[in-house]
Amino acid sequence: xxxxxxxxxxxxxxxxxxxxxxxxxxxxxxxxxxxxxxxxxxxxxxxxxxxxxxxxxxxxxxxxxxxxxxxxxxxxxxxxxxxxxxxxxxxxxxxxxxxxxxxxxxxxxxxxxxxxxxxxxxxxxxxxxxxxxxxxxxxxxxxxxxxxxxxxxxxxxxxxxxxxxxxxxxxxxxxxxxxxxxxxxxxxxxxxxxxxxxxxxxxxxxxxxxxxxxxxxxxxxxxxxxxxxxxxxxxxxxxxxxxxxxxxxxxxxxxx
Numbered sequence: 001x002x003x004x005x006x007x008x009x010x011x012x013x014x015x016x017x018x019x020x021x022x023x024x025x026x027x028x029x030x031x032x033x034x035x036x037x038x039x040x041x042x043x044x045x046x047x048x049x050x051x052x053x054x055x056x057x058x059x060x061x062x063x064x065x066x067x068x069x070x071x072x073x074x075x076x077x078x079x080x081x082x083x084x085x086x087x088x089x090x091x092x093x094x095x096x097x098x099x100x101x102x103x104x105x106x107x108x109x110x111x112x113x114x115x116x117x118x119x120x121x122x123x124x125x126x127x128x129x130x131x132x133x134x135x136x137x138x139x140x141x142x143x144x145x146x147x148x149x150x151x152x153x154x155x156x157x158x159x160x161x162x163x164x165x166x167x168x169x170x171x172x173x174x175x176x177x178x179x180x181x182x183x184x185x186x187x188x189x190x191x192x193x194x195x196x197x198x199x200x201x202x203x204x205x206x207x208x209x210x211x212x213x214x215x216x217x218x219x220x221x222x223x224x225x226x227x228x229x230x231x232x233x234x235x236x237x238x239x240x241x242x243x244x245x246x247x248x249x250x251x252x253x254x255x256x
């Protein structure tokens with residue numbers, strides 16, 4: 001329903017391909033390819049910090065089977081690309097562009113990030129079997145998921161919210177840069193899923209409060225790291241402006 005409503009908003013606000021951050025297909029693919037290693041590096045560094053703080057420990061059995069670990073990472077990357085393409089097109093593409101036209105970039109950044117984070121906690125404990133599925137089953141699942149929202153983990157929500165703000169800042173810095181958002185997001189998913197497979201949680205550690213219950217990886221430490229990245233991005237783009245660039249996208253054009 002959210003996806004359908006986003007496309008309705010796109011029609012109402014007369015959004016075209018350029019409005020959602022896509023110039024050409026080839027450039028989109030290049031941006032995705034550039035963003036993936038950046039995303040992996042961002043949360044790969046985060047995963048290493050968790051190991052260094054004894055929040056998680058290496059799973060030696062998994063590391064002993066390098067082929068299995070490689071396949072896990074590849075599968076995580078494929079899943080990340082699928083998830084990121086859908087979510088970034090919806091949140092940093094259509095929703096962000098719609099809100100920016102209506103309320104401005106700052107509000108669009110915060111609101112789109114809020115709904116992006118909230119969506120991750122729409123989980124239902126209901127597991128209907130195929131024989132019990134009917135036309136109203138989906139609505140019951142949504143209702144059950146909404147009922148669980150008050151119990152969401154605050155640290156994980158904050159981490160996801162700031163991740164959404166960071167990606168929105170990428171969109172503001174590079175107006176034709178939806179591909180960067182997709183690539184970075186896919187890299188994040190790949191790093192998180194690979195880290196979960198390659199490490200185990202250490203319960204009762206002194207720094208265990210730094211991760212939340214959402215996936216055992218993200219939490220307050222992720223929120224702090226995303227805050228640093230947002231500040232670094234903002235400072236970097238301000239320097240580009242002062243250097244005489246008309247728009248940050250001008251740099252991207254020159255690089256291609």
